[in-house]
Amino acid sequence: MFIDTHVHLQEKALRVDVDKVIARAREAGVELMVCVGYDYASSVEAVALADRYKDIYATVGVHPHDASTLTPQLLESLYELARKPRVVAIGEIGLDYYRDLSLRDEQRRAFIEQIKMAHELGKPVVIHDRDAHQEVLDIVRQEKAGKNGGIMHCYSGHLPLAIDFMKEDFYISFAGPLTFKNSKKSHEVAARIPLDRVLIETDCPYLTPEPHRGKRNEPALVTLVGAKLAEIRNKPVEEIAYLTSRNARQVYRIKD
Template sequence: MFIDSHCHIDFPELAEHGDALFTAMRDNRVSHALCVSVNLPAWPRVIAMAEAHDNVFASVGVHPDYEDETEPTVAQLVELARHPKVIAIGETGLDYYRLQGDLEWQRERFRVHIRAARECGKPLIVHTRSAADDTLRIMAEERASEASGVMHCFTESQAVADAAIAQNFYISLSGIVTFKKAEELKEVARTIPLERMLIETDSPYLAPMPFRGKQNQPAYVRHVAEHIADLRGISVEEVAKATTENFCRLFKLDGVIC
């Protein structure tokens, strides 16, 4: 079985598919999914999705691209994370690609999420784009390794992957790894320890080959696993087993779904 470690099935363009989304997951041996929060106003929608489906978990956090937000506090995030279906803090991090100018507010927001994760004992979901050095620096300064977490939708270099793993983080690969021109990322997929790998869709975005350009969905995470298996010269069953066990270990679900 496969687990989609990062998706946004609460977004209207996916939620409107209803039961068909979950039927497709079952047909493709995708047993569970983590529905990831991007801002607090929409968080009730995220947790409602998790409450409605036994095989869906939730996170709580504010994405770095959401500039005009009331900043979350450590106490607020910790309180929301008490919900039994919430297994992570985030997604959080830094994005210097989409936004320009003084981004100190992003860095402070990231620090707040790390502190909340350490306080509540739940791992972080980290987004980083064009900001790897600052992301790793802040993780180290705030002792993110104590919470652990995942570098989601990883597109960085081998050196960044190694540095994140050294800080007790996992590397999650999305449909991007199936793209023909993603040669550097394919090499990361070949070389990182299998016991530190997760797979995801980030749906509704970034559909893997052969669905590139179409709307993504959790069922397609199987294609990510199949491509990684081809790159590493191992069976897809081995990738499925490892990434499922890693998900359970990271998000403290051993004995719950594994």
């Protein structure tokens, strides 16, 4: 049984037939999914889905694209939402210097404020990092972001950086790009890091794995990411499913 550690079932592309999407995930052997918020509205929807389905948990947070919206009032609303019983992490938060949809100072401020919220609530963080590797690592170290554990979502950095994040008590999560032929950097990281620090995800409806690239992604396809990881590590798929699911339960503190 697999756990998809990062889904966006509240996105319109999946919400239109979410019952069927979840049924296909169950049939494929996906036992749990973590629905990740990226702004206040999507965080509210993630919590609502977690309340509705027993195999969904939620995270709440404001993505760096929307960092400029994180007012003191919104932060207080996030605090209240994050205290809900099926919220297992703060995220996705971080820095995105590829699109720069919010000013970088605003991104840094929102990132740090939400790390502090995670500390106060005793929850792990789910980090989005695009073209900001060193600065994300610097903030993680400065703010002790891994105090309650953390996840580097859809990891795209190199091996030495992954090692640095693991030293800060972070897990490294691989998504659909792991199945792409040109993802040599991801393949190297997946081949070398300890299996007790590896997670798998879809980030659906985005980043669809091969051989379905170009089509809508959904949680059932996390099995393809798991199969690719098993191939890279020369392990049975069942072992990878067990290990990555165990890791997901540990970082998210899921006991059921």
